[in-house]
Amino acid sequence: MTAKQVRKAPIYVALVLLALVSVVPFIWMLATSFKHSSDIYTKVPNLLPVDKQTGEWAATLENYEHVLGIGGLGTAFLNSVWVCAILVPAKLLIDALAAYAFARIPFPGRDKLFVLFLTGMMVPTITLLVPRVHITQVLGMYDTGWGLILPNVASVLDIFLLRQFFMSLPGELEEAARIDGAGRMQIFWRIVLPLSKPVLAVVTITSFIFHWNDLVWPLVVTNDPELNTLPLALQQLASTESGRAYYIMAGAALSVIPVIIILLIFQRRIMQGIAFTGLKT
Amino acid sequence: MASPVLADRPAVTPRPGRRRRPGVGRSDHLIGWLLITPALIYFVVFLLYPAVAALYYSFTDWNLRAPANWVGLANYTELLFNDVQFPHFWKSVQVTLQYTLIAVPLTLISALAQALLLNAIRRGSNLFRLLLFLPVVTAEAAVGAIWRWLYDPQYGLINAILGLFGIPKQNWLNTPELVIPALAFIAAWQCGISMIIYLAGLKGIPESIREAAIIDGAGPVQRFWKVIVPMLRPTTFYLIVTGTIAALQVFGLVYVIFSGGGGRSVTGGPEQSGLAYVLHIYLYAFRYDAMGAACAMSFLLLVLIMIVTALQFKFLKQEAS
Numbered sequence: 001m002t003a004k005q006v007r008k009a010p011i012y013v014a015l016v017l018l019a020l021v022s023v024v025p026f027i028w029m030l031a032t033s034f035k036h037s038s039d040i041y042t043k044v045p046n047l048l049p050v051d052k053q054t055g056e057w058a059a060t061l062e063n064y065e066h067v068l069g070i071g072g073l074g075t076a077f078l079n080s081v082w083v084c085a086i087l088v089p090a091k092l093l094i095d096a097l098a099a100y101a102f103a104r105i106p107f108p109g110r111d112k113l114f115v116l117f118l119t120g121m122m123v124p125t126i127t128l129l130v131p132r133v134h135i136t137q138v139l140g141m142y143d144t145g146w147g148l149i150l151p152n153v154a155s156v157l158d159i160f161l162l163r164q165f166f167m168s169l170p171g172e173l174e175e176a177a178r179i180d181g182a183g184r185m186q187i188f189w190r191i192v193l194p195l196s197k198p199v200l201a202v203v204t205i206t207s208f209i210f211h212w213n214d215l216v217w218p219l220v221v222t223n224d225p226e227l228n229t230l231p232l233a234l235q236q237l238a239s240t241e242s243g244r245a246y247y248i249m250a251g252a253a254l255s256v257i258p259v260i261i262i263l264l265i266f267q268r269r270i271m272q273g274i275a276f277t278g279l280k281t
Numbered sequence: 282m283a284s285p286v287l288a289d290r291p292a293v294t295p296r297p298g299r300r301r302r303p304g305v306g307r308s309d310h311l312i313g314w315l316l317i318t319p320a321l322i323y324f325v326v327f328l329l330y331p332a333v334a335a336l337y338y339s340f341t342d343w344n345l346r347a348p349a350n351w352v353g354l355a356n357y358t359e360l361l362f363n364d365v366q367f368p369h370f371w372k373s374v375q376v377t378l379q380y381t382l383i384a385v386p387l388t389l390i391s392a393l394a395q396a397l398l399l400n401a402i403r404r405g406s407n408l409f410r411l412l413l414f415l416p417v418v419t420a421e422a423a424v425g426a427i428w429r430w431l432y433d434p435q436y437g438l439i440n441a442i443l444g445l446f447g448i449p450k451q452n453w454l455n456t457p458e459l460v461i462p463a464l465a466f467i468a469a470w471q472c473g474i475s476m477i478i479y480l481a482g483l484k485g486i487p488e489s490i491r492e493a494a495i496i497d498g499a500g501p502v503q504r505f506w507k508v509i510v511p512m513l514r515p516t517t518f519y520l521i522v523t524g525t526i527a528a529l530q531v532f533g534l535v536y537v538i539f540s541g542g543g544g545r546s547v548t549g550g551p552e553q554s555g556l557a558y559v560l561h562i563y564l565y566a567f568r569y570d571a572m573g574a575a576c577a578m579s580f581l582l583l584v585l586i587m588i589v590t591a592l593q594f595k596f597l598k599q600e601a602s
Contacts, residue, residue: 044441094320107309134334154324239543264411
């Protein structure tokens with residue numbers, strides 16, 4: 001070993017320990033979710049799905065079958081999929097259109113309106129929650145799919161981020177296109193959007209993660225278990241089956257795994273995005 | 282009210298050097314408003330109106346049984362002074378402040394330690410960063426579910442690990458004194474966002490400053506306190522402000538941890554020791570149907586958040602001068 005490697009060794013040891021703290025809960029979740037119910041309650045915890053008596057490998061999919069069927073997480077998983085599939089693109093489109101106008105199209109009152117938007121962003125969600133649910137009721141969307149989607153279909157933070165990015169694009173390209181007779185919308189679709197792929201990706205990914213994970217809004221705007229999204233169904237599973245960790249961990253795994261896959265694929269984008277936006281919470 | 286009619290007003294003065302064709306300005310106004318319309322409708326219906334309505338309702342006795350009657354400041358005074366009607370209001374304030382005071386520093390220390398370590402290595406730094414980041418993208422509901430099981434008094438992993446060091450088993454989520462530290466530890470476990478932001482801050486410290494400190498004979502400890510900590514001060518302040526604002530609003534995690542008995546029922550934990558402020562609001566708004574009082578509570582939170590922000594920025598200014 002070189003002197004440098006020796007010097008770095010304690011750093012790696014510390015990082016391995018911290019990484020274990022971070023990851024072991026997930027391993028424990030997965031192990032529990034694949035265990036037979038009889039193998040859960042052991043004196044010394046097992047980080048692998050093994051038989052309590054013999055110590056042999058004994059993984060099962062029973063818990064997943066149970067929570068996806070009777071546990072209602074199958075329906076909830078599909079609900080979360082379609083809510084995100086409609087909500088995320090719709091939100092991106094609405095935010096991008098508004099951001100483009102705020103960034104590039106001069107019209108009277110634009111900047112004042114933008115400041116008003118930003119002020120609105122400061123109000124904590126909880127303050128808005130009660131009247132937001134009320135207006136969702138008034139509009140007849142309470143306890144419906146629309147109620148899960150429409151009250152989330154734009155984001156001032158995303159408009160702000162997209163606007164910043166659009167403003168940083170070189171104006172010459174757009175000017176040239178205008179001289180060639182292109183209209184505003186053509187420029188938006190053909191020039192601005194293709195140039196903005198990095199920021200569009202960041203906004204799409206963070207917005208997917210946010211809505212896939214969101215517990216609070218589905219909790220207050222639905223009542224019908226058929227409309228449960230995955231986090232809500234998981235909360236109810238944890239509440240109803242509180243003694244049966246194997247079911248709950250299977251449910252947690254169903255919620256976590258899709259997001260981890262997204263994180264693995266897009267990690268660079270996500271980290272860069274957070275470094276300058278600080279992910280919405 | 283904003284409408285495309287505004288397009289009839291004279292166009293703005295053209296920027297110098299810009300070729301204009303007739304009608305461009307006018308159609309710009311129209312297109313501008315059109316593009317903003319969907320977002321504007323959303324903003325008015327689901328942001329502006331709810332904000333104004335919440336303030337209005339906080340002065341009413343609105344509940345499910347009766348329409349809203351104006352009651353002036355009654356909600357606020359009852360909340361603050363009537364411990365028969367709102368027996369747990371001050372408890373929820375205390376719980377939330379305690380949680381914030383523990384969770385925010387713990388998260389920041391943990392994030393800074395991780396960032397410093399990551400910044401010191403090249404090989405494998407992407408992998409470690411990814412692993413340390415996993416808890417952040419995990420749904421609150423899943424985090425709550427996983428940690429309930431980790432903290433399980435009989436079979437949980439936490440007690441098993443502490444047992445290796447001879448620490449007796451604790452009933453973490455059922456012992457009033459342990460609830461807040463247990464929750465704060467989960468918050469620190471999810472410190473990945475602060476870690477990334479600290480990492481960006483560390484990368485922003487010019488190499489020349491570090492080298493100068495080394496040449497001047499500063500050891501690693503001195504470099505940490507005399508160079509890194511002062512250089513990271515803006516980052517730390519940003520993270521304290523955003524972290525405090527987030528911690529004051531902790532809800533989903535607590536909701537899942539203390540839900541039980543089936544369906545959506547939830548408690549405030551043993552002796553209300555986990556009754557986060559927002560959980561208290563939720564209970565009044567959506568379980569006890571006292572929406573007026575809930576709106577008043579949410580406005581008190583808004584004011585508290587504004588005060589915290591103002592205080593911290595004032596402190597930041599003093600530090601700077």
